[in-house]
Amino acid sequence: MADLTSCLELKRDLLLAPYTTFGIGGPAKYAVIVRTASEMEELLNWARLGGERTLIIGRGSNLLLDQRGFDGLAIINRMEWCRAVSTQIEVGAGYSFALLGVRAARSGFSGLEFAAGIPGSVGGAVFMNAGAGGQETAEHLVDVEVLTLAGNRMRLAREELNFSYRTSPFQTDGSIVLSATFQLKPSDRARDEQLISLRNRSASQPLQEKSAGCIFRNPPGRAAGKIIDECGLKGRMIGGAQVSYKHGNFIVNSGAATSSDVLSLIAHLKEEVLRLSGIFLEEEVRYIPYC
Ligand SMILES: Cc1cc2nc3c(=O)[nH]c(=O)nc-3n(C[C@H](O)[C@H](O)[C@H](O)COP(=O)(O)OP(=O)(O)OC[C@H]3O[C@@H](n4cnc5c(N)ncnc54)[C@H](O)[C@@H]3O)c2cc1C
Known part of the structure; x- marks a missing residue:
């Protein structure tokens, strides 16, 4: 195996649960925190070889990691x-992403x-089209700006990319998001509107509990939680997994x-919803198997 540069600290058997908002996940064979795009390039090259x-x-806020862990290299993105x-x-x-939303509105x-209420990273938000x-x-x-599976770094204009509801092209092509540029509009109401939406969220979502946000995508025209x-x-x-009393689409x-436990509860909910309403629910949360 090739060597990494000395400034990258590769950890063995790092427990991943603390890097997720669900608080679930066993150890990674290798784990490393990256702070620059060149470190990301080097790591991917190392893993490929x-x-x-x-x-x-990112912030692990849409992830369900296996309790046995991850048999590979977990890259914790801190390009901040x-x-x-x-x-x-x-x-x-x-x-x-939350901080970005607050800074922009302020x-x-x-x-x-909307970003202020989303506890993810910018890369995770682009990847999920949160x-x-x-x-x-x-x-x-x-x-x-992305790093492709083949190791090429390129900047892609929004027009070149197909996004849809909670879907980005990176979910299928395997590219890593390195950075993103947003166009904003001046507004003197942005922060007030943001505060209203944050208050609504805390009234309707179990924000004090460990979760990965909404488990299921909303079927067209319907709210999965409802x-x-x-x-x-x-x-x-x-x-230890429970459907929140506060919001039906959150498992806490x-x-x-x-x-x-979470996977069994997801399967049970899908089965029951299909039986009782004829609606097929599809997961939004991303389950990462051990191997
Ligand atoms: C309390 C709560 C509320 C939430 N509310 C919302 C909401 O209102 N709307 C919404 O859309 N989501 C919501 N979420 C879900 C989650 O916050 C978003 O999906 C968020 O965008 C995920 O970002 P992340 O950095 O945490 O990604 P992670 O959970 O770390 O990763 C999610 C997926 O993205 C991939 N990924 C992460 N970073 C990159 C990158 N740089 N390049 C390529 N792939 C990457 C990961 O490999 C993984 O497959 C909520 C979650 C919680 C816990």
């Missing part, structure tokens, strides 16, 4: 720089108000939940 699987972890030029803002993929710019309240990440993107509620499934529990880790 050694035949290691890789997993990028941020540069504003006029009405555009360019950010490293490891930057907090500086009097509209476009990323959204809320009618806004989504792709809407205000100017371009994205469907689960109408099927009488709020509070349903398997092991009530203490010692394992990935198997």
